[in-house]
Amino acid sequence: MEAAIDLKTQYRHAVLPKTVxxxxxxxxxxxxxxxxxxxxxxxxxxxxxxxxxxxxxxxxxxxxxxxxxxxxxxxxxxxxxxxxxxxxxxxxxxxxxxxxxxxxxxxxxxxxxxxxxGDAGGTLTLNPDMEIPRYHRMVDIHCMPGGYHTDFAQNDVANGAVYDRAVYLYAMGRMGPFNSDIGDTTIAYLKQNFPDLKPRRILDMGCTVGHSTLPYCDAYPEAEVYGIDVGAPVLRYAHARAQDLGQKVHFSQQNAEHTNFDDGFFDLIVSHILVHETSHKAMRNIMREAHRLLSPGGVVIHAETPPYRALEAFDAFMLDWDTRNNNEPYWGASHEIVSADIARETGFDPAKAFEGMQTSVFDAAEAERTKVFQGGDFGGAGMWYVWGAQK
Structure with missing residues (x-):
């Protein structure tokens, strides 16, 4: 009989660093x-x-x-x-x-x-000639030394390993044993609001180590799941982690602004806390690329913390702390986004844009949430803001 998974302890897969x-x-x-x-x-x-x-x-x-x-x-x-x-x-x-x-x-x-x-059947494709976007090269996002893309050794996985454990600590253990809260919660929104969506292929943009990518393998078992990121070390780690967890994902090193996939290749494109780490220009390029990649009727959805317009002024001020104090230069602007406006700019019908707040699927399992949105308390409110558009 398989042992129950402790919802308040990070799951010890094979590539997670062991601690003394x-x-x-x-x-x-x-x-x-x-x-x-x-x-x-x-x-x-x-x-x-x-x-x-x-x-x-x-x-x-x-x-x-x-x-x-x-x-x-x-x-x-x-x-x-x-x-x-x-x-x-x-x-x-x-x-x-x-x-x-x-x-x-x-x-x-x-x-x-x-x-x-492992035997899961996933793939890993790296591109050593890919240019890392300037908005990642010029600052270590959220103070992570070396960002997502820096290799410190041959075949390096260091920053994947660092990120995996740090996310658990940063969220204070409130994103579940696999750090999958954002993906699981986004899936809950999709199941409720797009119940007829049966994607053949799914793309996770900015997948890092696959925390939110792997839940789509279980949620849509008939679909092929792909994950892209600019960072080689996080992708190596993501692939090893997925193999150990028995999940088939095709990871590749690509910039979400312009990928090598064919037009209309995907029925569902997702991202989880990608938007606030991309520039004003890049975000619009990403949405244009999503429009190109989606099949008719396909959906693109992004998960973040809420726009400032949804909060009272003082709470917006507190949530904005990361913009100036946590190496998140695009955080503030990303929280001013209006989904219908972005849809109109990037080829989507604004009438098919959507946004909403979705309660965390792990909310009931945790008793230590602050229930507020504020700098340095990622996920503490127990909700995620999702926005996007249908093609």
Whole structure:
């Protein structure tokens, strides 16, 4: 009889780095610190705003802050906000350090495991000549050293391994044992809103290590599943992980702005937290490419945290923290997107654009969510914003 999977512990597949006691304790400390900051320290920012910063701004300008931009100006020099912000940034850097140590210690073993082929039947195609987009080369997104694309060794899987464990810590264990919450939740939205969709082929754009890719293998068992990313190390890791978990996925190193797939090849195109890591221009190129790749009636859907227009101004300010403090330069602009407008710009019928909030499929299994959207508390609200269009 197969043992039950612990929903609050990351699943130990073959390529996940093993930790010794001190390493595991350090990682657990970072996870606990992040939860403490999100649940106990972050709420003090609203008190500081209401009691001090908002009033000071109104006295200086003659009116209260009208939007999240003005709230940011009001809070910029507030000592409590600066205190929380510094702790939040430090927790992020501590997280990367904590996961890098066991990866570095065991990298040769991880590379060997990564090169072992399983029986799942998936494929991996890399392109060493592919140009990494400038918007990834110029900044380590979310402070991850080397980003998704940097190789530190031959056949490297290091940053795949680092990302896999870090996502679990960053989300404080609230995205399920496979870190698959966003994919599972997006699938729930698709099943509810596009019940007749029977995709033959599915593409996950910006798949990284396949956290949200693999759920589509089970949700649509008759479909061929493909995943693309710009990073070779994360794709090597994704392929090894999928093989070990018995899931057949075809991974390839490609830029989602322009792929080598044929016109109309896919019936479903998905992305999970890709949008906020691409530039204004790139996002529109990606949607144009999605339009080219989709068959008639096919669907493209992106999952993110909610647009700022859906939040009250102070909550939008708190969620915007990542834009300036977590190496997420495109975060803010991505949260201003209106799905119908993007559809109109990129070849889709705006009348067939959609958006919505979907409750996390793991929400009922977790008791430690803050139930708010705020910087440094990824997934803490227990909901994901999905938007897209049907061709």
């Amino acid at each position: 006691s001190d390493e595991a304790s350090r990682q657990e400390f970072v996870k606990s610190l992040k939860l403490h900051l999100a649940s106990k320290v972050a709420p003090g920012n609203r008190l500081a705003y209401e009691a001090r910063a908002g009033k000071a701004y109104a006295a200086a300008t003659g009116s209260a802050p009208a939007n999240y931009h003005e709230i940011r100006k009001a809070m910029a020099d507030d000592p409590y906000f600066r205190f929380w912000s510094a702790l939040q940034r430090n927790s992020q850097e501590m997280m990367w350090n904590a996961v890098q140590v066991p990866v570095q210690r065991s990298l040769d073993t991880l590379i060997d495991v990564g090169r072992t082929e």
